[in-house]
Structures are given as structure tokens and as C-alpha cells.
Amino acid sequence: MSTIGIRGTFFDFVDDPWKHLGKEQEAARFHQDGLLVVTDGIIREFGAYDTLAAAHPGIAITHIKDRIIVPGFIDGHIHLPQTRVLGAYGEQLLPWLQMSIYPEEIKYKDRNYAREGVKRFLDALLAAGTTTCQAFTSSSPVATEELFEEAGRRNMRVISGLTGIDRNAPADFIDTPENFYRDSKRLIAQYHNKGRNLYAITPRFAFGASPDLLKACQRLKQEHPDCWVNTHISENPAECRGVLIEHPDCQDYLGVYEKFGLVGPKFSGGHGVYLTNSEFRRMSKSGAAVVFCPCSNLFLGSGLFRLGRATDPEHRVKMSFGTDMGGGNRFSMLNVLDDAYKVGMCNNTMLDGSIDPVRMDVAEAERNKLSPYRGFWSVTLGGAEGLYIDDKLGNFQPGKEADFVALDVNAGPLAQAWHQSLIAEDGRPHTVEQAANLLFSVMMVGDDRCVDETWVMGKRLYKKN
Known part of the structure; x- marks a missing residue:
């Protein structure tokens, strides 16, 4: 010892x-x-x-x-294979993915490229003070393997998993639900709870997931109930409309994940900009978490997350903060707190009665204000609680x-x-x-x-x- x-x-x-x-x-x-x-x-x-x-x-x-x-800072939502393309100019979410992101993430099928990308990714996290992250990889198992291997060598706490997507992306980027299930089973056996690695079943987002892919995620969660579930939710208006077209039997975005039994403890939905009050209440009741990604929400023009609603004491939702690099244009959780404060102040003004007295909610307006206590709690102990790892760090x-x-x-x-x-x-x-x-x-x-x-x-x- x-x-x-x-x-x-x-x-x-x-x-x-x-x-x-x-x-x-x-x-x-x-x-x-x-x-x-x-x-x-x-x-x-x-x-x-x-x-x-x-x-x-x-x-x-x-x-x-x-x-x-x-x-150490905890980043609850970040994309490993976007390390080289953070700060890509000029588009909202869906065209940005097609133009800048998928072409880069495809490169992570190559092990040497993925290995270099992982090292640069973890170097950048450490330089920013981030010691734990929940990370998306890519649709190729190689990226997930390389992340877990390098994180293990550095003894860093990482939650991650193979990213599942089988529609609304380039043909050479998507994969079948059958391959996703098979590869995920192998990766869970190889990496989950090995050292400080934790595995997240990871449908990228409902807009890119067929019912069959989500059924594969449901089967994985049933077979491995101690695994995490990491995804996106209600980030962008066009995405939200597209989800209901892809899944017409669901009334809202959260309902897609609920239909397949994915929502509950250890579930994280990144962004949540357009979550309804009903969705916030259902997330609160289930023990699911939302990840506030202000840098990305602003950079991609997605909108303002309702921080004061998520922290409603009657329906409190577990929450972590994330850079969402490369939609977020920084690796630093300090920059996340900077932008989160500004988002909160905009929300505060919209709810304090000075713009529309009908919408006035003084209590929610106050909860949007991000003090240093609220901010640093959110990227340390609060982030750990949101990811269900507060027993560890x-x-x-x-x-x-x-x-x-x-x-x-x-x-x-x-x-x-x-x-x-x-x-x-x-x-x-x-x-x-x-x-x-x-x-x-x-x-x-x-x-x-x-x-x-x-x-x-x-x-x-x-x-x-």
C-alpha cells in the first residue's frame, strides 16, 4: 500500500x-x-x-x-471523435452533422487514427481539469476499444459505449441493429467494470434510431441492467419534429425512449432544450438525468435550456453539465459554467415579469441564476449524482x-x-x-x-x- x-x-x-x-x-x-x-x-x-x-x-x-x-471536473456529455472538428462554422444541428461531423467520425474506423484521436482527446480533458467523462464514440467498435484502453492506462473514470445509429446518416457510417447488439455485447463483456471503465448503451439519438435499433438497446439494458444509457434528447427544433415523424406512435421525444424501457436511473439525455413540463416531471419520477450543454446549445443555435425548471424542487431532475465538444467549442467545464450562467440570466429575465407579466415565475427565475456554489457543485458532486457515480467520486x-x-x-x-x-x-x-x-x-x-x-x-x- x-x-x-x-x-x-x-x-x-x-x-x-x-x-x-x-x-x-x-x-x-x-x-x-x-x-x-x-x-x-x-x-x-x-x-x-x-x-x-x-x-x-x-x-x-x-x-x-x-x-x-x-x-476533478465531470463532463457528462462529450464526443470523442469530434476532437478535430470542434468549432465547425455555420450550421444548426442536422446539417452540421452531415457536413462536418459524420465525415470526421467515419475516420475512427481506422485504428491508428482512432488511437491518435483518443490520446489527444484525453490530453485535452486533463488540461481542462476534467477527470471523468461520459463520452460518445462512433459507430465503429474501434473507437470504443481505443478509448477504454487508453483511459485504462491513465486510470481515468470513463463512461462510454458503441454509438448506435442506423438511419438518417451516410450509408458508410450507419450499421445494423444486429451488428450493434453483437458488438455491444462483446464490448460490455470486455470493458464494463474493468478498472474504472463503465459501459453505456448508446443510441445516438432517436432521430437516428429505428425501432429495431431501440429494441436492441432495450434487450441490452434488460440483459445488463447495471449498464448506463447515454443519448440525446430534444436538442433542436428540426430534430424534435423529425423524431416524431420517425416514431409516429410517440407523443414526445422522451416517449420514444420510454417505449423501449430505457428511461430510469443511469439514463442520461443530453441537451433537453425543448423538453416539456410533462417530460421534466416524468424524468424526475423515473430517476433519469438530463445533461445541460450550454456551449453547444449556443454555438449551434439550438436554444436556452430551462435550468430553473429542471431544478424545480417539486419535480427535481437529476442533472450533470457537459461540454458537448465538438458541438460545444471548448473542452473546458469552466467555459461551460460561463455559458451556463449567461443562459440562466437570459431565462431569469424572461421569467421575472419585466418582459411578460403573464409568464412571471419569481421562484423559477431565481433558480436559473448560477452562483459559484451551484456552478461548481454541478461539475463536481452534482455531476456525479447525475451520472450515478457519486458513491465513487x-x-x-x-x-x-x-x-x-x-x-x-x-x-x-x-x-x-x-x-x-x-x-x-x-x-x-x-x-x-x-x-x-x-x-x-x-x-x-x-x-x-x-x-x-x-x-x-x-x-x-x-x-x-
Whole structure:
């Protein structure tokens, strides 16, 4: 056994800040001078340095100075084979897929290309402070194999699976439901729960899935109930109309997945921009999760996700945040928080009565406002809860995996350090409120240059030059 200590300033969460209206700091935990004791990649103890250090004489301690250490970021929705084409110009979802995305994803049939793409993908995640992701691969098993293999070598927590699509895509990209089922069975046996890999049964979206493909997904879920289900839902108006044409016996998008028994715990639907109130309530009741992807929703012109509706305490929906790279034009969850805040503020204005008094809903308007507590909870412990992996990671609770990020709150744009001196003259937080305010500036003014170090299972895998 190998035991190490990490000393520094720590900030994490023990509860959901949306449950603590007006007192969100009660959901957070802050140690100005803390100690994280890690044995073989698992957190053994966590608390104040002065309290714990004496109980662990002789252990090697790495002191990370002048940084705020937070749990590793969790990206709930991202596309491995779009790494090279992020930021493709000028189209909404469906033509963008045809023009820019499918031609690139087809290349991942080639193992050498897929292998290089995977390495670049995981390098970019670590540089952005992301230690866990739920990722789409491609319709070829090669991409899934290479992702799980490389993630295993780095000991990263990854949820992924073969992406199923059998219509509304190029002929050389789609595959049959029979092949999808056969290849998925093999991949589940080979990778699910092997190391830190977790398998997601992955119909790309209902617009690209025939009833037979969704029946194959249903059969896989019945045979492997501990697997995840990862897909898209209600992203774009043209897509939503197309889904009901493809599946005319269903009344709404969620109903397609419900028909085939896919909706429930461990189900993630990315985007959810056009989910109805009924769909939100049904997702809440079933334990399904939605993934908020603001960067992509804005970049592709898809629309504004109703964050305040998803966080309705009467029908709360589990939720993680995602970059949706390459629809999202950044790898960084900090950029996700930046755009999520702006989406929330637009929603807030539309609901506060200043535009249309008839639509006024003061409580929902407030729930759209993304404070630093709500934001950083959403990309750490909240994201873990949304993906049903909060028993494994998401905060610094003993027994969990030691994935974390050291943030330089003064890095990023040239103006950042001077701005931060308004909050803490010496640039260091002394209270939980100061830490939260510094982190808000990281998410709104900073960028991935604020990520100084990224650690996975107690080992540093990234250090900014």
C-alpha cells in the first residue's frame, strides 16, 4: 500500500446548493489549510492540516501552495471523435452533422487514427481539469476499444459505449441493429467494470434510431441492467419534429425512449432544450438525468435550456453539465459554467415579469441564476449524482477516488489577478465566501489557463507549463 498526503486550500461540497436558498455556503466545505490523505488512489482521510498531520507522521506530503483544490471536473456529455472538428462554422444541428461531423467520425474506423484521436482527446480533458467523462464514440467498435484502453492506462473514470445509429446518416457510417447488439455485447463483456471503465448503451439519438435499433438497446439494458444509457434528447427544433415523424406512435421525444424501457436511473439525455413540463416531471419520477450543454446549445443555435425548471424542487431532475465538444467549442467545464450562467440570466429575465407579466415565475427565475456554489457543485458532486457515480467520486469524502484539480485563481486573462485582489488582497481565500467569490471569477473571467494541475487517483497527470 502507498499512502501520500496533499496539503493545500480545499473547496468541495456536501450537499446541493439549490436546496439552501439564501444560505448556499452551507452546502460547501472549505479548509484554508487542509490535508487529503490518499492510499492507493482512494481518499482515506480529509480535514484540517493541523488536526490530521500528527496522525500521519512520516507520510510524503505534497504541498500545493497558492491554489484552490477542488474535485476533478465531470463532463457528462462529450464526443470523442469530434476532437478535430470542434468549432465547425455555420450550421444548426442536422446539417452540421452531415457536413462536418459524420465525415470526421467515419475516420475512427481506422485504428491508428482512432488511437491518435483518443490520446489527444484525453490530453485535452486533463488540461481542462476534467477527470471523468461520459463520452460518445462512433459507430465503429474501434473507437470504443481505443478509448477504454487508453483511459485504462491513465486510470481515468470513463463512461462510454458503441454509438448506435442506423438511419438518417451516410450509408458508410450507419450499421445494423444486429451488428450493434453483437458488438455491444462483446464490448460490455470486455470493458464494463474493468478498472474504472463503465459501459453505456448508446443510441445516438432517436432521430437516428429505428425501432429495431431501440429494441436492441432495450434487450441490452434488460440483459445488463447495471449498464448506463447515454443519448440525446430534444436538442433542436428540426430534430424534435423529425423524431416524431420517425416514431409516429410517440407523443414526445422522451416517449420514444420510454417505449423501449430505457428511461430510469443511469439514463442520461443530453441537451433537453425543448423538453416539456410533462417530460421534466416524468424524468424526475423515473430517476433519469438530463445533461445541460450550454456551449453547444449556443454555438449551434439550438436554444436556452430551462435550468430553473429542471431544478424545480417539486419535480427535481437529476442533472450533470457537459461540454458537448465538438458541438460545444471548448473542452473546458469552466467555459461551460460561463455559458451556463449567461443562459440562466437570459431565462431569469424572461421569467421575472419585466418582459411578460403573464409568464412571471419569481421562484423559477431565481433558480436559473448560477452562483459559484451551484456552478461548481454541478461539475463536481452534482455531476456525479447525475451520472450515478457519486458513491465513487465528486467530493473529498473518505472512501472516494482521489481525482482533483488545483486551480490558479489569478491565471487567465491579464486583468484577472487585479480583479481577484478586490476579493482577497493577498489573492488567497480565508473564508468559504471568499473562496466562492474567487471561483466565480474563475468561471466568468478565467478559462482553462486557471487549471494548474490535474490529479487522477492520487497521481498528477497534468501540470501547466
